[in-house]
Amino acid sequence: MLNGPNLNMLGHRDPVYYGRLTLDKLNKLIRQKAQELNVDIKFYQTNHEGNLVTLIQRQRKYVDGILLNAGAYTHTSIAIRDAIELIKIPVVEVHLSDINAREPFRRVSLIHDVCIATFSGEKEQSYLKGLEFLVNKIRTENL
Ligand code: DQA
Numbered sequence: 001m002l003n004g005p006n007l008n009m010l011g012h013r014d015p016v017y018y019g020r021l022t023l024d025k026l027n028k029l030i031r032q033k034a035q036e037l038n039v040d041i042k043f044y045q046t047n048h049e050g051n052l053v054t055l056i057q058r059q060r061k062y063v064d065g066i067l068l069n070a071g072a073y074t075h076t077s078i079a080i081r082d083a084i085e086l087i088k089i090p091v092v093e094v095h096l097s098d099i100n101a102r103e104p105f106r107r108v109s110l111i112h113d114v115c116i117a118t119f120s121g122e123k124e125q126s127y128l129k130g131l132e133f134l135v136n137k138i139r140t141e142n143l
Contacts, residue, residue, distance in 0.1 A: 001030055001127075002059075003045040004052055004071030010096075017097035019123040026124055030067075033128045037135045049073050053083045060087035064143065065134045067127065068115070069094045075108050084114045090143050094130040095120040 003023065006013065011022035021029075027043050034041040042063070044055050052070060059066060066084075068091050073080050084091045091114070098121025099106040112118055116137060119130040137143060 001027070001041055001043045001131075002052060002055055002066060002068045002070075003043075004069060004073050005047040006071055007069060008045050008047070017102070019096060021124060026127065029124050030127050030131060033131055037132065039135055041131075049077055049079060052077075053079050056080065056083040056087060056091075060089050063089065064138050065090040065092070067092050067094055067130050067134055068111070069096070069127070070111060074099070074111055075105055077110060081110045081114055084111055090116045090134060090137055092116060092130040092134045093118040093120075094126045096123050096126060097121060 008023055010018055010026060011020065023045060031041060046052055046055070052073060056066065066089065070077065070080055070093070074093070074095070093109065093111055093115040095118075099109065101121065109118065117130070117133050119126040119133070122129065
């Protein structure tokens with residue numbers, strides 16, 4: 001589970017878009033879901049684009065898939081897009097808010113095409129559904 005910039009500020013961000021959960025509480029819900037699905041999960045959060053790129057590159061050796069909320073980098077980062085394309089393990093894009101129903105720049109996702117699916121606009125459910133989708137995909141398609 002990789003979370004990008006400002007997701008460490010959950011609980012302080014606009015509840016209309018991001019709900020009231022803190023990142024710790026969100027991670028607890030995701031861990032619970034991972035336990036139900038019988039998979040191990042590791043959590044990282046960084047505000048730095050380069051760190052996200054490095055995490056994506058490094059994790060390819062240790063994990064079967066990545067759940068990614070790249071935050072604002074979603075809309076701007078060719079470096080993150082390239083990293084996802086290069087690692088050849090499945091990445092699911094998630095967003096708490098509905099990026100298609102907000103400011104025009106948020107509708108652009110540079111990473112959309114290189115991710116196997118996108119879950120957006122369902123607050124913590126975006127993450128939980130995204131994780132379930134990723135695990136099923138890995139299991140059924142032997143990725
Ligand atoms: C976000 C949506 C992005 O547009 C925004 O920059 C974020 C969070 C979301 O989870 O809704 O930081 O990825």
